[in-house]
Amino acid sequence: MAALEDLYASGHRACAGCGCALFLKTLMRVAGPDVIVTNSTGCMEVVSTPYPESAWKVPWIHSLFENNAPVAAGIEAALKATGRKGNTKVIAIGGDGATFDIGFGLLSGVMERGHDILYICYDNEAYMNTGIQRSGSTPYDASTTTTPAGKMSFGNQRPKKNVPAIMAAHGVPYVATTSMGYPADFTKKVRKALSIEGPKYLQVHATCVPGWGIDGALSLEILRLAVETGLYPLYEYENGQITSVKKIKNRKPVKEYLDKQKRYSHLFKMPGGDREIEKIQHIADLNAKHFNLDIEEKATAKEKEAKEE
Amino acid sequence: MAKMAVMEGSHAIAEAARVCRPSVVSAYPITPQTHIVEDLSAMIANGELTNCEYVRTESEFSAASVIQGAQAAGVRTFSATSSQGAVLMYEVLFSIAGMRLPCVLAMANRAVSSPINIWNDHQDAISARDNGWIQLWAEDNQEAADMIIQAYKIAEDHRVTLPVMVNFDGFQVTHLYEPVEVYDQKMVDEFLPPYDPLFKLDPKDPVTMGALAQPEYYTEARYMVHAAQITAKPIIEDVAREFGRKFGRFKGGLIDTYKMEGAEVALVAMGSILGTMKDAVDEMRSAGIPVGIVKIRTYRPFPVEALRAALKGVKVVCVLDRNISLGMEGAVFVETKAALYNASESPTMLGFIIGLGGRDITVRDIKGIVDKGYKKIGGERVSELEWYQLDRNILPEGI
Amino acid sequence: MAEKMRLTIGLVTKPGTTMQYHTGGWRTYRAVINQEKCIGCRRCADSCPDGAPFECAHDGKKKKFCVNYDYCKGCGICAYECPVDAIDMAVEEK
Numbered sequence: 071m072a073a074l075e076d077l078y079a080s081g082h083r084a085c086a087g088c089g090c091a092l093f094l095k096t097l098m099r100v101a102g103p104d105v106i107v108t109n110s111t112g113c114m115e116v117v118s119t120p121y122p123e124s125a126w127k128v129p130w131i132h133s134l135f136e137n138n139a140p141v142a143a144g145i146e147a148a149l150k151a152t153g154r155k156g157n158t159k160v161i162a163i164g165g166d167g168a169t170f171d172i173g174f175g176l177l178s179g180v181m182e183r184g185h186d187i188l189y190i191c192y193d194n195e196a197y198m199n200t201g202i203q204r205s206g207s208t209p210y211d212a213s214t215t216t217t218p219a220g221k222m223s224f225g226n227q228r229p230k231k232n233v234p235a236i237m238a239a240h241g242v243p244y245v246a247t248t249s250m251g252y253p254a255d256f257t258k259k260v261r262k263a264l265s266i267e268g269p270k271y272l273q274v275h276a277t278c279v280p281g282w283g284i285d286g287a288l289s290l291e292i293l294r295l296a297v298e299t300g301l302y303p304l305y306e307y308e309n310g311q312i313t314s315v316k317k318i319k320n321r322k323p324v325k326e327y328l329d330k331q332k333r334y335s336h337l338f339k340m341p342g343g344d345r346e347i348e349k350i351q352h353i354a355d356l357n358a359k360h361f362n363l364d365i366e367e368k369a370t371a372k373e374k375e376a377k378e379e
Numbered sequence: 380m381a382k383m384a385v386m387e388g389s390h391a392i393a394e395a396a397r398v399c400r401p402s403v404v405s406a407y408p409i410t411p412q413t414h415i416v417e418d419l420s421a422m423i424a425n426g427e428l429t430n431c432e433y434v435r436t437e438s439e440f441s442a443a444s445v446i447q448g449a450q451a452a453g454v455r456t457f458s459a460t461s462s463q464g465a466v467l468m469y470e471v472l473f474s475i476a477g478m479r480l481p482c483v484l485a486m487a488n489r490a491v492s493s494p495i496n497i498w499n500d501h502q503d504a505i506s507a508r509d510n511g512w513i514q515l516w517a518e519d520n521q522e523a524a525d526m527i528i529q530a531y532k533i534a535e536d537h538r539v540t541l542p543v544m545v546n547f548d549g550f551q552v553t554h555l556y557e558p559v560e561v562y563d564q565k566m567v568d569e570f571l572p573p574y575d576p577l578f579k580l581d582p583k584d585p586v587t588m589g590a591l592a593q594p595e596y597y598t599e600a601r602y603m604v605h606a607a608q609i610t611a612k613p614i615i616e617d618v619a620r621e622f623g624r625k626f627g628r629f630k631g632g633l634i635d636t637y638k639m640e641g642a643e644v645a646l647v648a649m650g651s652i653l654g655t656m657k658d659a660v661d662e663m664r665s666a667g668i669p670v671g672i673v674k675i676r677t678y679r680p681f682p683v684e685a686l687r688a689a690l691k692g693v694k695v696v697c698v699l700d701r702n703i704s705l706g707m708e709g710a711v712f713v714e715t716k717a718a719l720y721n722a723s724e725s726p727t728m729l730g731f732i733i734g735l736g737g738r739d740i741t742v743r744d745i746k747g748i749v750d751k752g753y754k755k756i757g758g759e760r761v762s763e764l765e766w767y768q769l770d771r772n773i774l775p776e777g778i
Numbered sequence: 779m780a781e782k783m784r785l786t787i788g789l790v791t792k793p794g795t796t797m798q799y800h801t802g803g804w805r806t807y808r809a810v811i812n813q814e815k816c817i818g819c820r821r822c823a824d825s826c827p828d829g830a831p832f833e834c835a836h837d838g839k840k841k842k843f844c845v846n847y848d849y850c851k852g853c854g855i856c857a858y859e860c861p862v863d864a865i866d867m868a869v870e871e872k
Contacts, residue, residue, distance in 0.1 A: 080829040080849035081796030087853030091827035122783040124587035127794040129580035132589035133474045137444035144448025147432035151402040179437030287854030479788035578790045587791035
């Protein structure tokens, strides 16, 4: 049966509709089998390796929460020193807590030293494994268990940390954001990253069904909305320069993304919520401006030309 | 006849690491460990250490993680650290031992902050005693270097498969120049075969390492590490003896004894303090005082049986600790007492906290400690634990 | 739970062994593919986090997809993503 051939095997314990499990399954379809994977502590580590079982059909190691990147660097160094490198790719996987927060310094060291590894952050925007606590990746106004919405609070009051830009500032050859809402975009970027020598950073937006408070069936739809509203722009950096951006036709209002998630539901109930949604719309507008996300309507372009003439 | 050369302790240790042919070295600089990793860097730069990747990390946490990853990929590794660096590594050290990766770590023992202090005591390694690493403790430059070579052989023995920490005193060993043997690569290769991992990360034969153990498996997983520690006891002895036959130097396995024949008072300690202690014992023996020394060479696994045998018939045991388990006593004292408590004959035990943060220990100090032992024998009141060099005059009033 | 496994040194684990655990038991709804409507585009297989839909046969010219109910958790992503509405989420009968 085709289903049984996955290098990230079925029977793993991720929640129904988990966007992060889809990330692992798809990643292995694209990258395997000649890979070695390191995985930081987190949901994907826990659900995939309940001893004595393992969902992994490729060599895989979990050490700690913060050190998936240097463990990968050690593996890469070992392969290099013994001439076993060949075509074997080393991939480090970590959630946003591991990547943005606790393992950030270690990741920076690995990127700066030029190890030939692909680091992938699956970004579900909070510490989901420990029960939905705020991380440096949690977006503005999201309610988490440590930034709960309440009479005096609209939830998390800090914007999402811009890790891709920081990674690009390391001078690494390839940095990209992608989303499980766009499997083709994800596949293309993983392939591209693996074809490049040196440190690569990929950040993939992936849902957490209980953490975001969503209907699992809408897992991919909601991820697409994050892109279509301009809240999660998809782009590539090559050698520090932005070289591609996924353009958006008829960018949708952020409301359409927010109203499908319980983590934002307070914005639709609390007095002043409208103003907060406007602020989030402003974040999306700034993204659109910064990354030049919007596709100008052809007619509008023609009108412009006419005007200029 | 072996070739001898005067070299710094750090260089002797780096030389020992070099002849063990590590594939990956990773470290972060910290006083007093720096000369070791500088020397290894120079060896790679000069082509004396080949087929070796040196990873200069941004922290000790990463250095330990790099050697963990490399060891998991099936190669021999080396790292060195000290004090705060070791403390920063603790989390990774637990993980390495739990995953049964036979890494070797050189530890230039140093005091731990606060207050910051770069000089020697044993707190860094002592506070790491429960993480599953075998701990060997060297007395001088030659023993520290020899122990590195022995450490790989012990760690990589399939019956053991545990990481080994080689401890030696910061400055007293790392920065001291002494004559040591220049290793013959061929002899080392004969003693230490290439690393043959029990398991490794390899796409041709994929395994999962570091799985989640629920309560139904965790106890047994911990027991297996403990059992490997116990199994290691005779293997540490055997390796020390085999090294002795090959290189002509045997300084004990789990413990070593010095002038213990008919000893009434025995001194127990670890590290470079042994040199001073031997000088003191020589003088006292010449004066007809029956005093001897038991050196702990292996702190983990703790040499319970060897200590019981060595201390049998002794009237008073004085344990010298260059560490303090705050709120209790020195760790070696506590454990030596525990080891002898249920023995058929249990001598009286006295503990001494001494030489913290690099404070000098003199022959006179050692004689003073033996004196306390004799006072105890004579029926005088002697406190069970004494902070031996404590200057009460400079303490705030009321303490 | 079946008989406990004998432990391995370092708890080294064999690859792909979660397959022995059937997550199908978690399900409230089951994905049912209407073979008449299915166009064999494999969107369901590519969007399932659990690898449940699989190519089961070629029916003349087109591929056919089936669901491996050992693993289908009933999340409904496939039904939502199907471009021709060929998948229904039916209440699981136990």
